Amino acid sequence: MEEKTVVFNEAQQSVVDLSDGWHACQAPAGSGKTEILTERVRKALEDGLPPSKMLCITFTNRAARSMIERVTARMGERTKNVFIGNTHAFALRFLEENGCLPRTASLIEASTETTLWKNAHKRTKERLRDLGDDACQEILAPFIKRLESLIQAPFNATSKHIERVFWYAEKTEWDAWNLRSIASLLKTVLDPRLPPNIDSLREHTKSRLQVVDANISENDLGLASALALMIWDQYEQEKRELAFYDFDDLLVLAYKKLSSPEPCKLRGFTWAQIDEAQDLSPIQWMILKAALAPNAHVLLLGDLAQSIYRFLGASIEVTEHEFGHSIYTLSENYRSPANLVNAANILRSTFLGDSSISTSVHPTNPTAMVLVTRRFETETRDLLIKHAYKVTRIDNINAAFLCPSNQGVTNCSDSLAAKGIDHFTVGKNDLFTKRPALDFLAFISVLHNPRNRLAWSRLFWRFGDLSKIPLAERNNYPPLLASAHLSAKLAKNGSELRDFLVPDVKHHYLAQFLNHANRTVTYFDTETTGLDPNKDSIIQLAGVKIKRGEVRKEIDLYCKTNTPLGNSVEVHGITPDILNEKGKEIESQIYHFLQFNASRPLVAHNLPFDDAMLRHHLKKHFPQAYSAYKKLPKYCTLDLARRFFPELPSHKLGWLLTHFGLEGENSHNALDDVKAGSALMAKLAETAESHLVEISEITKPYADSLQRFSDRFSTLYAQATEMIQDEVEVNIKNLIDLYFSHVEKLSNIDYDDVDKKELITKLIRHAEQSFEPAPLRDYLQVAMPFYQTAKESDLITKLDRLVVSTIHRSKGLEFDCVLIPNAVEASIPSYRIMEQCKSHSEKHAEEGRHLLKEQARLFYVAFTRAKHQVVVGSHRKQMIKGKTFDRYLTRYMNPIVAFFEKY
Template identity: 25%
Template sequence: MLDQGFHLVLASAGCGKTHILAERVNSAIDNGVTPDDMLCLTFTNRAARGMKDRVAAIVGDASKDLFIGNVHRFCSKFVFENNIVSQTSSIIDEDEIFSIVNSLTSYISDNKDIDLSDVDFEARARFKALVQIQHLMCQYRLGHPKEVIINNTSDYINKEHNKRFFSPNLFALICKDFGKNVSIDSLLEIYDQSENFSQIKDLNIQVRELMLLLSAARKYERYKEENNLVDFDDLLILTYSALRLNSKQYKKYSWIQVDEIQDLNVLQLSIIDLLTAPDNVTIYLGDEQQAIFSFIGARLSVLDKIKNKCGNGNIHRLEKCYRSPKYLLDIFNGYAQNELGTDPLFLPVPVNDSIPEYGDLKMIYARTSETAPACAVKTTLSYKDGKTAILVSSNNEADKISGFLGDIPHFKISGEDFFSSEQVKLIFSHLTVIYDDINYLAWARILYHLNVIKSFSISRNLLMKMKQAALSPSDFILYEDSSYVLEFIKTWETQDIVVFDTETTGLDVYNDDIVQIAANKYRKGELIESLNIILETEKEIPEKLGQLNNPLIEEYNRREHCVRAVGLREFLNFAHGCSIFGHNVEYDLNILYYNCIREFGDKNPCFKFKNSYDTLKLSKLLFPKLHNYKLGALIDHFNLDGENSHLADADIVATYNLALLLYEDAKNKEDNVRNILRNYKTVFDPLKQKYKELYISAIDSLHSVSDSTYSPLVKEISRSYKYFQNIGMQANSKMKYLKSFLANQVVEISSNDSLHKELSQYLVDLNTFKEADLCDNEIIEEQIFVATVHKAKGLEFDNVIVYGCVDGTYPFFASQYDPESRLEDARKLYVAISRAKKRLCLLAYDEKIVKNKKGQTYRFPATPSPFIDHIMNTNNFITLREGVDDLS
């Protein structure tokens, strides 16, 4: 039992790590560790979901309070829950980052309409360097120690070029050229002024190139700041900074386990260190033979650091392999020993002693790199059972093989991810805006993908103007020549308003009871009537609200109770014909609705209100830069009278004062709002025409309780996919797998499910899925897969064809003289071969054919990868040659 201190558990593929992780959770809970004090982190969504499923199967409902997810998901939750970023911030992915930087600068490409998937290797390297240097400058500005810097060097190497984009030596050179001391402060000063410095003509070529890079990175950084955008590395940087500067302010975990430790970078590891309580048990699990993610900052040195922290006595190994038969495990172990330098004492032993049949292990030599894809396809079709994967080293190879497969059903995992496709982006953006209609980035995607705006960058910039004017595209759909803010102004000035709040037995709008209703009625700013009632309840009132004692318990015990039906009707009569105001009023109205349904049946009088306005939404529209929109935070920020006491009668006073401030600000912006509405009406008319029907029907059904066991979320995805197809969106054959994946692997159906409830649970996760997440399930009908090695990591297949086992690929030609890179390429090939469960084929070719940009053809002799020499010399591989042997 590992129940104290730091421990490292090393295990090869198939040794039962996930099962052990789940059993450890169960054991800890049985021994009194509360799930709230436990943290389970891993590298991918797929690994996290596998761990979640195992844990849930063993411990049941106790796992719901336990965080299981990857580090980025934890950091996203952390920065939003702790108001480190604005609640109106959006997280941008790689495609969106590229679109932004390419619209801001010509550093990457002169073609402003090009997509990331279409740029060449050098342009992609420039893009990578730009993003890396922006994060580096951010880390320098925040004072991060050098031990947690993700990247301080960036290179681009191919057969024609060996280019260094930035490095400490280049930074020193640039400081000297500008007559400054060589220091981080000097570098940051140059960076902040880089747009001006980059125009200086007498800079040498190296410095000028670096200045152009710094200038482009600074533009990207400023754009994110101005528009409340964060990327995935920002989540790590901001989380680390908050934990480092205010360590005592945030929760520490006494029981932690971290999977796939070899894939984490130094910053992720440091975040975990800062989350660890002094008296703790922390278990790291990993496989040093599968460390292949250095291109995102993961280094094998991270594993060495963990080994030193744990000490020799706390390093453990799982010895039995349950997945691979002996004949395959002998190959994997021999490779690990000879190419990766693994101590044979640490290699796993097989549980399955089965022997191979003829052809289960083979080496195929194609004549040329041009005929090799056809050989791979023939070999694939020769396998009569099980799932087959052709694993390649590059997206280009995957595309080529997919082309050769043609109409043969197969599933490709490379290049543009399915979750980055137009169809998924549009549907997920639709889900986002019906849940949060002032998510401007999601609206920008909708405008672009519905061809309302011709480019994503123009769409994004237009939405930023909307944001500055306190407008949402929904205003153009829902109102004629008006908006939410303008309707609020008119209502405030002309109608009786009721500011109300509820206190309840919980947050479940469908089942929990309202215990207190308080309301004040105003006419032209004068308080004319008040209501404050306590409703009887048989449900338990929670003792705590977070860390605070719940004041509702004392209030309930002190006050007289009203019969539920009588009290609810009293409020409805009080507010009849008035406009309703509240902070997060949607919650209060929905719990009121379902309380009334239980008391009055289907004849529900809730709809006698004129309309409703949410001070939470208004605050986000009118003050989009704030980090925290909770009522108490807004009271403090604006120095308003009132308090957020968690008693309804006190909260409504604060809510009214907030609404009054919002009215005054809205009034100042009224003319600008009207001008923007008038000027952009024709731009948004096509949006209204194309999207209004779907948008309004989705909004209307948002809180409807599902009458079946079918997920409302999956139902809305199906409905919106069909709707968008009907107005011109192309079909995507993989969409059926998304729906099956969500229905069977992600969404847990429960009673009283609604679209709103499921979006609140799963919307963040939807935007983090990758195509490979679909492949770890039985939902994929295709039996043939084409994947890059990086995307196949963590997957397993009955039959594996490792394509391109030649020198120059394994190892990559640029790694030949770099021992660290060469070793990583060896680990990459290990990952490829160890995906096999039954049959393994290595495919090489005798001649490589290359065409340059001018269309000229060059032929080079090719030799097998030096990494496979030992495999071929010591195992029962049959050798087949194209044109000589039958490959089918």
């Protein structure tokens, strides 16, 4: 692959050439940071650094994907084992590699997390309402004790506090205090899974706790924190029951394992570069440092002037400390014209105390800065829309409305829609939190991973119409959680929701397995030249007929092949001499096997592999028998063993035989293996029988919903799984058409047309730019890691000529023209922050001043997204609930307004 040659300036080259020590690089917008990151990966690999010892951390999925594409284009397969991703992706990979997550664990997205929190909130209120004063004090005591361990001061639950608790419990909604934010802050540092040596994190949490909610007085802070912990405990309890994990769990569990003395994989990185370092939270810093080897070479890249995620836990104070003393600065700007860059310098100097100067490599653009001011906001917005429409008619020019608030996004998007102007909106309610997206992603998730219990729970809720079940029969759970709890109870008995996708749900998968096990089945196995059904060949095909656990007949067939045996001989011991002596043409051997089986149910250990091998050869040599073969009932003893005995450290056939004291030998000779497998099958049938009564009891309240689920979803699922088996080539449009054309026929699932159209348009447009058509299994293997953690802004492509977004969600993007509407006081900075600065509490007032400075950074971020032009919109009057208020141009424009062309 021909490598791209990049010429760096002196400052950039100095950073590229760093190869040891801990360094930081202050990299303002447009300074060529991405090329530096890519070149450093190339250089490290050229210098012989093992890819597995290299760690590249980015902030967003979009940035990670962009980095992977760049380094792969530059260096090809050499970068395969370099980790590139955000901190949560690293934590997830680390936990999976080290076996720290149960096989049945499900990572929950934001909407499910909110559902869990609301349910915990509700149940905590109900619990408190039923308590007397003494019982209330007793219940609060352990939470107060944990809180005191953090704040290192006594907090006594006085009668006044108890009254406040009861007052709170009687409220319809607990929205006076932001208890969820308090819990999010506290749960990391007070999580019992964390090691005790986290003093720096405790100090950070303690200081943040005192200012997390300006509505909470100092007198009420302890009580609010104790209540938040109480709700969090309920949330955690339910999460554990359901085997759910949230993104905070990933960080906590990863740090716990990384900080232990036990040996583990994905630790001891000797080379690391951290992009957008100013956006990391304290625990993310801790994880990264724990993952590094002593004396590792580390480069931090970021821009303190773009630190705008304080509400997500990022701390500019921590970042400044971690930057240390060896700081390089990139001063040349390759993105924007000189006058835009000079104005950005003034913003940094005036409001952020940063005297560093960036210089542009581009000349001044006389139209780079425009200020549009009218009497009312709507008048200004109309002019901005006209301008945006005009510039985006020019080839290869894009524009973005970057709004200070979610309401601003809504206003701009509604105005554009009213004028029929196509645009990409990144709104308050992310597309991936809406029902069409959640349901569709659940559908393709179970195709990608049939054991995804959260996805199955959602599908059962939606297609089984759980809302028809009385609330009391659902144990007062909302539908999704009722479904998830049913799934969890089934899992304890070796069953899954997908088992009920049968014509009559009384005869579900395990009932059918037991029924067939008591009759006659064929247990079969293959030995092959390799693992790829499309390239490798079957060289041994063996089977035994089993009736009620007894072996009745056996067949052992060796198959000639022209495919080299390679290293497979070391596994199965079948040599060319054996094949020359015993082998026959594969067509005749498969024919003999089909005659031997005589359309009986098939069983195998690791069925997906043996089934795929046999199907491939059937399609090739006996296409007339392929359809009948696909319809045969099939069971996998590996899958059943994992269901019934999930706690076992291994589910390999030989290990299970030894563990249960069963007869047989797992020699990797197909005939030996199937004889051994028959003993395991008898054990599994006995276990299944012991669970059937409990499964019947568990599912009794849900019988009608399970039947609706089967009637409405089984056809769709069968179509999709057949596409996987037949290796049908697909793209995202095929999957969307398959799902939504099916759902349109159902009366119980009705999507908002706008939400559905938006999802379909954005997904197809993005996927066509990002993923090549491929066989369904392969397509999902590539696409699902992206979709599982994607945000709406990740779907923006070069075809989206006009974007409407909050400034926060535009981080990392760039546009030819940036329009900043509503750039007035009380919008940026926000009215809430302006009022907080006036608080009687000095702590809250001080936090307000920190937030005010962050608002300046927010305006700076919007300003520096522009490649060619910034258009700022302001107005003099604003109507709020029928009253007119005066408005003034934001203070952040004061030092640069003279450079703007007035319109």
